[in-house]
Amino acid sequence: MEWPILLASTARLLDLHDSDRTVGGSIYSPDERRRGAGTGLWLDVGTRLLQYLYERDLESNEAWVPLEGIISEITQLHDVTREDVIFVANYLATPTRLITLKDGENGAQQRQTYKRETALVEWPKNTNRRDRCRLSASGTRAVLLSQAAQNWLYAADDAGKLERAINYGAYADVPQLAEGLISQIRRFSKEITLLLERQHMEDLLSDFAEHRDDYMKVITEVQGSVEAASEQFNTKQTKEQYSRWLETEAGISFTPYTITQSFTEILQAVERLSRKFQKLVSVLASSKREVIGLVRFDLAAVGLAFHPCSDSITELCIAGVGPWSADIAAPSPLDFSGILSLQQEEDSNTTLVFDDEAIDELPSLIERFLSAYREEILSQLRVGPVPLSSAVEKGWLTVEDFDALPQLIGVYASPEWLDDTNSELAVSVAPNALDIQLPDGNRLEGDDLILHWLKSHS
Amino acid sequence: MEMEEIGRVYHYLLKHRSIESKPQLRKSRPDETLVASILRSASIDQLERFNEFLAPQGFKLVEFDDLTRGVAVAGRVWILARSGEVSTSSFLSTERVYSEMNIRGKDSREASAVWFLHIWLIYLSLIYTRAGRGVSEVSSYVDATFSREVLEESVLEHIAHIRQMGLSDGASSKVVAILDGEKGKDVSRRVSAFLKLMTAAGLIQESEKNEYQQTLLGAYEIAEYYDKSLRIPIDNTLDNIVNIVAPNSEDKNTEELTDGID
Numbered sequence: 001m002e003w004p005i006l007l008a009s010t011a012r013l014l015d016l017h018d019s020d021r022t023v024g025g026s027i028y029s030p031d032e033r034r035r036g037a038g039t040g041l042w043l044d045v046g047t048r049l050l051q052y053l054y055e056r057d058l059e060s061n062e063a064w065v066p067l068e069g070i071i072s073e074i075t076q077l078h079d080v081t082r083e084d085v086i087f088v089a090n091y092l093a094t095p096t097r098l099i100t101l102k103d104g105e106n107g108a109q110q111r112q113t114y115k116r117e118t119a120l121v122e123w124p125k126n127t128n129r130r131d132r133c134r135l136s137a138s139g140t141r142a143v144l145l146s147q148a149a150q151n152w153l154y155a156a157d158d159a160g161k162l163e164r165a166i167n168y169g170a171y172a173d174v175p176q177l178a179e180g181l182i183s184q185i186r187r188f189s190k191e192i193t194l195l196l197e198r199q200h201m202e203d204l205l206s207d208f209a210e211h212r213d214d215y216m217k218v219i220t221e222v223q224g225s226v227e228a229a230s231e232q233f234n235t236k237q238t239k240e241q242y243s244r245w246l247e248t249e250a251g252i253s254f255t256p257y258t259i260t261q262s263f264t265e266i267l268q269a270v271e272r273l274s275r276k277f278q279k280l281v282s283v284l285a286s287s288k289r290e291v292i293g294l295v296r297f298d299l300a301a302v303g304l305a306f307h308p309c310s311d312s313i314t315e316l317c318i319a320g321v322g323p324w325s326a327d328i329a330a331p332s333p334l335d336f337s338g339i340l341s342l343q344q345e346e347d348s349n350t351t352l353v354f355d356d357e358a359i360d361e362l363p364s365l366i367e368r369f370l371s372a373y374r375e376e377i378l379s380q381l382r383v384g385p386v387p388l389s390s391a392v393e394k395g396w397l398t399v400e401d402f403d404a405l406p407q408l409i410g411v412y413a414s415p416e417w418l419d420d421t422n423s424e425l426a427v428s429v430a431p432n433a434l435d436i437q438l439p440d441g442n443r444l445e446g447d448d449l450i451l452h453w454l455k456s457h458s
Numbered sequence: 459m460e461m462e463e464i465g466r467v468y469h470y471l472l473k474h475r476s477i478e479s480k481p482q483l484r485k486s487r488p489d490e491t492l493v494a495s496i497l498r499s500a501s502i503d504q505l506e507r508f509n510e511f512l513a514p515q516g517f518k519l520v521e522f523d524d525l526t527r528g529v530a531v532a533g534r535v536w537i538l539a540r541s542g543e544v545s546t547s548s549f550l551s552t553e554r555v556y557s558e559m560n561i562r563g564k565d566s567r568e569a570s571a572v573w574f575l576h577i578w579l580i581y582l583s584l585i586y587t588r589a590g591r592g593v594s595e596v597s598s599y600v601d602a603t604f605s606r607e608v609l610e611e612s613v614l615e616h617i618a619h620i621r622q623m624g625l626s627d628g629a630s631s632k633v634v635a636i637l638d639g640e641k642g643k644d645v646s647r648r649v650s651a652f653l654k655l656m657t658a659a660g661l662i663q664e665s666e667k668n669e670y671q672q673t674l675l676g677a678y679e680i681a682e683y684y685d686k687s688l689r690i691p692i693d694n695t696l697d698n699i700v701n702i703v704a705p706n707s708e709d710k711n712t713e714e715l716t717d718g719i720d
Contacts, residue, residue: 062482063528063600063671126584126604127669189525190597197595197681265532272523292593292684295692297583298616298704301576303695305620305633313691314571318552320540320687321679322578323659325554326472 003047006146017098045074045088047146050120053135054143058183064124064132089133095119152188153211155181156218159225159266166232171245171259178262181222185269188215192280199293205284212281219277223270230263365399366417369407372399374418377411377451381425385452388412392436392444403440412449424454459504463496464511471519471538475660476675480530483665497521497536516541516550522674528600537660537675542683554658558651561644572636577652580612582680582688583704585672593684599677606668610649617645619705 015030036042052070071085095115104110120139123130135143158181165173195201195208208215232238246254318324363371373396380386380394388409397405411417415425433448459467470477470493478486479494500508509519522535529535540550559570585602586593617637623629640648653670656662661676680688 059531061524061527061529061531122601124603125589125601126608129669186525190527193526193597197592197597199592199594269525272525276525290594292681294590295582295586295593295684296696296704297579297587297692299699300692300695301579301583301616302619302623302704303699304575304579304691305629305637306627307695307698308572308630308633309575309691309694311568311571314575315552317687317691318555318574319550320542320683322552322574323555323655323661324540324550324552325658326551 003043003146006142007043041078041080042088045078045080045085046092048074048077049085049088049092050135050139050143053121053133054140057134057140058179058186061186063134065134066132068131086130089121089123090130092139093119093121093123093133093136152184152191152215152218155184155188156221156225158184159222159229162266163225163229163232166229166238166259169238169241169245171242171254174259175262178266181226181266182269185266185273189273189276192276195280196283197291199291208280208284212284215277216281219270219274223267223274226263226266226270230260230267233259233263365402365404366407366410368402369399369404369411370417377418381451381453385450387430387433387451388444388449389434389436391451392438397439405438409449412451415451425451426454427451459496459500459508464508467493467496467508468511471517471536476535476537476673478530478533478535480533482528482530483663483671494534494536498534512538513541516543520678526674527597528674535674537673537678539675539679540683542686555655558655559648561647561651568632569636572633573648574652574655576616576637577609577613577649580616581609581652581656584609584612594681596674596677596681599672599674602672602677603665604670606649606653606670609653609670610646613649614645615705 012030019030049070052073053065056065056069067085067089071082074080074085075082096118098114098118100112100114101109102112117138119136120142121133122136122139123133158177162174162177162181165171165177191204195204233242242259243256246256376394377386377391377396391408396408397403399407412427415427418425428450430448430450432446434444434446436444438444466489467477470489474487474490477490477494477497479491479498480486481490497505505519505521512518517538518541520537520539522529522537524531524533526535555574556567556570559565559574565573581604584604585591589598589601591598591601617640620629620634621638624634653662653664656676657664657670660673661679662670663673665671
């Protein structure tokens with residue numbers, strides 16, 4: 001990292017920017033008093049943070065970089081707290097105003113203000129969360145400047161290094177070189193995206209107009225170099241050399257496919273870049289670059305309270321870019337999975353019940369009824385027949401918490417429940433003998449049922 | 459792609475609107491890995507045929523690779539975007555907008571439409587205007603984050619602003635009556651309904667509880683069809699208004715946009 005070079009080359013310029021000198025004053029030396037303890041601590045935290053954000057972005061390509069990793073790294077390295085790191089990130093995210101002069105029309109000098117460009121870090125917008133951030137465009141530029149000039153035009157040289165690495169048998173360098181190339185491809189691709197999407201990109205546009213053929217040539221050269229390196233790697237001699245190298249300690253984290261995979265990844269990335277570049281070229285050539293810039297949606301919202309649009313226009317807008325839903329049912333098989341599995345469970349319960357398992361289950365209502373009244377009913381039967389009406393009067397209607405009338409009648413329907421050792425219990429009917437008021441307010445009317453032992457039993 | 463695979467992908471797209479081979483903000487949905495691998499192994503010719511199948515229905519399939527911000531390294535994202543020929547799609551319905559926005563069950567269709575439109579524009583102002591982002595900047599969808607809280611505050615601010623300017627400045631009495639007639643938690647419920655609609659349509663996604671982000675689909679459709687849709691009422695409105703300002707138009711956010719020559 002070349003941060004000192006970057007800082008050294010701009011320090012005095014910033015001093016001049018901040019100078020309080022009035023025109024025509026005497027000559028004096030710059031004020032050498034700089035604020036702070038001069039430990040270099042906060043600068044180190046800042047540059048580490050920038051470097052980390054840059055590397056994580058290349059690795060993951062995600063929108064935001066979580067700060068946890070760098071916070072623990074820095075707090076272990078320096079005697080600082082989490083809040084200190086957040087403070088530094090916040091510091092770098094705060095824009096400062098810079099003023100420069102520029103030659104305007106008619107030789108008059110114009111003041112230029114820069115503010116946004118001075119913020120190196122960005123927080124997520126419209127929220128107060130401070131657990132993730134990322135480099136702004138200027139932040140990325142700062143890291144790139146600290147690494148000295150890297151530009152797509154030089155990418156061919158890096159691809160050439162890949163060939164040389166294979167020739168020299170420096171296999172350990174291949175994945176790193178590949179990663180570097182891919183990150184250059186990604187960066188170049190981002191510039192193309194900017195051109196395709198953003199307004200007021202005249203500088204970049206004229207750069208592309210000027211270097212279009214050069215850029216295209218670099219793409220072809222990179223492709224050629226990687227293919228050549230790949231061919232070289234696939235010769236019998238190199239393969240054997242690589243196998244021997246793999247057996248050494250240096251090849252420990254490598255597999256036979258590591259190198260091939262690196263080549264494939266670059267070639268795919270170059271292929272996609274090439275397609276994207278072709279698209280840009282065709283857009284530029286056809287002067288079809290219709291980019292829509294900033295729209296004052298906030299103002300439009302207020303305006304629509306003054307000049308409301310018609311229902312049909314609203315409808316058109318929602319149908320065009322608003323939320324829609326399919327007006328047909330489009331269920332997925334998964335939507336039914338809950339129902340289907342329930343069905344399955346029921347099926348398996350009936351087919352897979354084993355007798356000895358049933359013992360573990362809670363007693364059914366009829367079992368609870370029988371355990372409460374079986375002995376009482378049997379002893380009553382020994383005295384004489386038991387009509388349903390008298391059973392009701394005896395209060396065999398409730399068991400603890402439930403109404404047992406269905407179970408009681410069930411016993412009259414299937415007397416063998418009471419005593420399954422013999423089947424000599426019988427039920428007869430006394431027509432219209434039943435007329436009982438139940439405690440719950442219902443009435444039982446009709447034929448009475450009489451339970452009794454068969455004559456032979458007694 | 460076999461017919462069965464086409465059916466599977468098509469069905470999935472109608473339901474979820476997008477397929478990510480390695481989702482960054484959420485877990486893979488059931489079946490998502492499968493449909494992603496079907497599309498990934500499809501030939502260019504097969505994808506063209508699939509698009510021919512989608513076109514008469516008013517849709518197109520758009521693929522993004524990892525040169526797009528927010529797409530995982532070596533990943534792919536496919537979106538089912540509208541083709542812009544709305545009239546051709548017979549089953550593309552907007553009825554749900556009216557039923558969801560009708561939070562009291564007795565709002566007029568007009569009231570639902572006004573509420574949706576105003577919350578929608580405030581949402582767009584958060585992720586475009588306030589962020590200094592042009593409508594064509596699709597790849598900035600990863601920056602288009604907002605919390606439910608901020609959206610609700612901005613909507614309340616907007617209503618207060620309209621109330622303050624009020625009828626005396628010539629605001630439409632109908633619109634003022636609709637926006638100003640809210641009681642208690644109603645605005646919050648309208649915002650919830652809006653977020654629900656947009657999420658269901660795949661235009662935004664909830665990255666964490668009450669934190670939202672525009673989706674690639676949402677950004678792509680606005681960039682492609684703004685001209686044919688929202689531009690019509692917005693240009694008309696902006697042409698007509700004189701001496702009307704938006705709330706907070708003098709704050710620091712807009713100052714950021716004026717970098718450069720004094």
